[in-house]
Each structure stands twice: as C-alpha cells, then as structure tokens.
Amino acid sequence: MTTLLTNAWVLTIDEAMAQYRKGWVRIDGATITAVGSATPPVISGAEVVDCNGDIVMPGMVNAHCHMGMSVFRGLAEDVDDRLYRYILPLERKFVTPEMVRIGSALAALELIEAGVTTVADMYYFETEVGRVAAQAGLRAIVGQTLADFGPPDHRDFDAGFARVEQLVGEFGGHTLVTPSIAPHAPYSTGRAVMARVAAWSDAHPDVPVQMHLAESTLEVTWARDTHGQTSVAVTRDAGLLKPNLICAHCLQLDDADITMMSEQQVCVATNPRSNGKAGRGIAPVEALRNAGLPVGIGSDGAMSGNTLDLFSQ
Ligand SMILES: [Zn+2]
Incomplete structure (x- = not known):
C-alpha cells in the first residue's frame, strides 16, 4: 500500500x-x-x-511525562509545596490501575493530537500505561516509579522492584513499548536504593532509567545535609549517572554537576511550564547543550504543567 x-x-x-x-x-x-x-x-x-x-513533520518526543496524572489536571493550583501537601496524598488515595488506565488513555489522545509520537513516562501501575500506549499506537518508554513516600503501588522497594520485573517481563522486546525503571528522585529513594537501581541497570542495559534530578531546593538541602554533596554528586557516587539515564528538570546545577553529567553522557528532559508553574526556576539548557548533553523537552504531568502540548513549552 x-x-x-x-x-x-x-x-x-x-x-x-x-x-x-x-x-x-x-x-x-x-x-x-x-x-x-x-x-x-x-x-x-x-x-x-x-x-x-x-x-x-516527524512526530515529536515528549521527554518527561506522567500520563496517568491527566485526571488530576487543575487540582491544587497556586499553592506552595504541592508535592507533599497535595500530589502525594491525592495519589495515595486515588491512584489505582483503573485510574492510571483512564488517565493514560486521555493523555495518549492529547499527546497524539499535539503531534507527539514518542513519550517517556514514569508513574505507578506502569504496565497499564504500556498497554494503553500499545493500543494507541504510541511509542513509549514506560518507567515503573520507585519511592519511599508511601506510593500507591508498592509498600517497599522489594515490591517496587517486583513491579519493574513484571513490566520488563510483559514488554521486553515489544515493538512500541520500552520498559524502564524510574527511581523517583535522589531524596525519595536514597543513595543505597539508587546504587541498587544502578546494579540492576548494569544487568539490564537495554532498560532505560528515568529520574527527577536537581529539581528543587528541598533536594539541594537533602543532599547537602545528608551527604555533604550536590544531588548530582550523590547520584554519580551511587553509580546511576550513565548514558541510559533520562534526568528530568535539572534546575539546581552548578558547573561541576554539568561536567559530571557530561562525562557520563546522561540525557536531560527540561520541563519549562511545570518548572514555571512551581516557581522553581529555569534550567540551564544552553550550558547543558554546550557541554554536549542531549536536552529534550517534556511536559511533566498535566497536574504540574497543565498541558501535554510541547509547542506551548
Ligand atoms: Zn515529573
């Protein structure tokens, strides 16, 4: 034909x-x-x-998204500390496989309508996201999140890793859907778990890793008080800075952080609307690109950036 x-x-x-x-x-x-x-x-x-x-034109790539969060769009606008006061409690109460399936299907429509044909997603019950993407004909990297703040789909990290294994078992070798492991952030996993993810990743080189990195001053404070380092340095020492890591946000970086990231050839996803809405600042995209790092544009979840449209970023 x-x-x-x-x-x-x-x-x-x-x-x-x-x-x-x-x-x-x-x-x-x-x-x-x-x-x-x-x-x-x-x-x-x-x-x-x-x-x-x-x-x-070629289909676009949304480099950082939480598709399931589409059903939370418009909630908790214009408030401080949205993550701990609103997002995490909402997720504990309402995130189920069915909710992820519905939110991801809505997101798939919005992404495709806006010219996106590939999305890097990280959320919970991620096998549901993979199934939605496959049904929609969307190319997707689907990352099972690991976190210590009482997430809705794993009571501890062993259970989280079991979900990752299940995801890899279902989608390994799939033509459209690539399974991924997604430690939420350095402060919400800790260095020991990041090292465990790094070791798992070394044994599974075809599985990309996704993580929020250097996103907030809270993270800067955590890294300094806990380890006396920047969060990028903590991540490097855990062995997790590597070419198959997609780092989302990357706002709180110093020159040494950018050098470390460049040496390990990580990938960066910048999320301008989400960062702007949260008042977290502007990513040093020019410096990252000058250091040779690939920088993609992401929308973040619809609750954070209000749209999955990349043109509006
Ligand atoms: Zn995010």
Missing part, C-alpha cells in the same frame, strides 16, 4: 534542516520512502492525500 501526501509544507528535520514549502511525502506500508518538492510522482494505485499546505 502506497500513500502520497501532496501539497504539504514538509519539515524534514534532517542534518541540514531542509524544508519543502510545496512538498510531498511517499509512504510505502509503514515506511517513508521518499520526500521531495514541486511536482509529486504519479504512482498508480496510490492513495493521494492533499494536505492543503499544512505542515508535515
């Missing part, structure tokens, strides 16, 4: 960032086989779609 998109403004996002104002795209089966400008080829039997000058 061949499909021809015509009369499209094609943004290739290739090395030269080439774009064709009057362009066309040929798709054979599930593969884009040709892109060009001006007069499109005549292909007998092809389905021709006139795009009326609309933009055709």
Whole structure:
C-alpha cells in the first residue's frame, strides 16, 4: 500500500534542516520512502492525500511525562509545596490501575493530537500505561516509579522492584513499548536504593532509567545535609549517572554537576511550564547543550504543567 501526501509544507528535520514549502511525502506500508518538492510522482494505485499546505513533520518526543496524572489536571493550583501537601496524598488515595488506565488513555489522545509520537513516562501501575500506549499506537518508554513516600503501588522497594520485573517481563522486546525503571528522585529513594537501581541497570542495559534530578531546593538541602554533596554528586557516587539515564528538570546545577553529567553522557528532559508553574526556576539548557548533553523537552504531568502540548513549552 502506497500513500502520497501532496501539497504539504514538509519539515524534514534532517542534518541540514531542509524544508519543502510545496512538498510531498511517499509512504510505502509503514515506511517513508521518499520526500521531495514541486511536482509529486504519479504512482498508480496510490492513495493521494492533499494536505492543503499544512505542515508535515516527524512526530515529536515528549521527554518527561506522567500520563496517568491527566485526571488530576487543575487540582491544587497556586499553592506552595504541592508535592507533599497535595500530589502525594491525592495519589495515595486515588491512584489505582483503573485510574492510571483512564488517565493514560486521555493523555495518549492529547499527546497524539499535539503531534507527539514518542513519550517517556514514569508513574505507578506502569504496565497499564504500556498497554494503553500499545493500543494507541504510541511509542513509549514506560518507567515503573520507585519511592519511599508511601506510593500507591508498592509498600517497599522489594515490591517496587517486583513491579519493574513484571513490566520488563510483559514488554521486553515489544515493538512500541520500552520498559524502564524510574527511581523517583535522589531524596525519595536514597543513595543505597539508587546504587541498587544502578546494579540492576548494569544487568539490564537495554532498560532505560528515568529520574527527577536537581529539581528543587528541598533536594539541594537533602543532599547537602545528608551527604555533604550536590544531588548530582550523590547520584554519580551511587553509580546511576550513565548514558541510559533520562534526568528530568535539572534546575539546581552548578558547573561541576554539568561536567559530571557530561562525562557520563546522561540525557536531560527540561520541563519549562511545570518548572514555571512551581516557581522553581529555569534550567540551564544552553550550558547543558554546550557541554554536549542531549536536552529534550517534556511536559511533566498535566497536574504540574497543565498541558501535554510541547509547542506551548
Ligand atoms: Zn515529573
């Protein structure tokens, strides 16, 4: 089956960032086989779609999301300490497999409508998220969260690791869904558990790791008071700074932190709307990029950033 998109403004996002104002795209089966400008080829039997000058571009990647939280959108606006006073109590009370399934399905619609075809998610009951993503045709990295603050789906870290194993068992080798392990943050897992995650990760190199890192002054204080270091240094000493780690937020960084992150070639997800809403500051994206680190844009959960739309970030 061949499909021809015509009369499209094609943004290739290739090395030269080439774009064709009057362009066309040929798709054979599930593969884009040709892109060009001006007069499109005549292909007998092809389905021709006139795009009326609309933009055709590669699907976008949402680098940090909590899809299930879509049902919490709009709750606890304009208050301090939202995480401990509102988000965590809400999650303990209401997060169930069914809630995650419904919230993630809503998020999948919102993501696809906004041009996102790949999402990096971390939340609870993450097998539900993986099933929703697969059904929606969305490419997803689904991270089972591990935390010590009484999360809704594991009473201790052993139970959390069991959920990770279950996730890997269900989605290992899946064409769209990549299982992931997601220690919530340094202050909510602790160095010993981060070291346990690092060792598990070394034994499972194909499983990406996701974590909130250097997000808040609370985390800075925790790292300094508990370990006399920055939270990035604590994470490095736990063995968790590595190329398959996606670090979300990364607001509270000094130059040495950026050097450490660069040496280990971690990935960064910046979440401008969520950071702005929480009043946490602006990530040093330019310095991170100058250090050679890949920086993707994430929406965070809809309760934190209010939208999953990447253009609005
Ligand atoms: Zn987050």
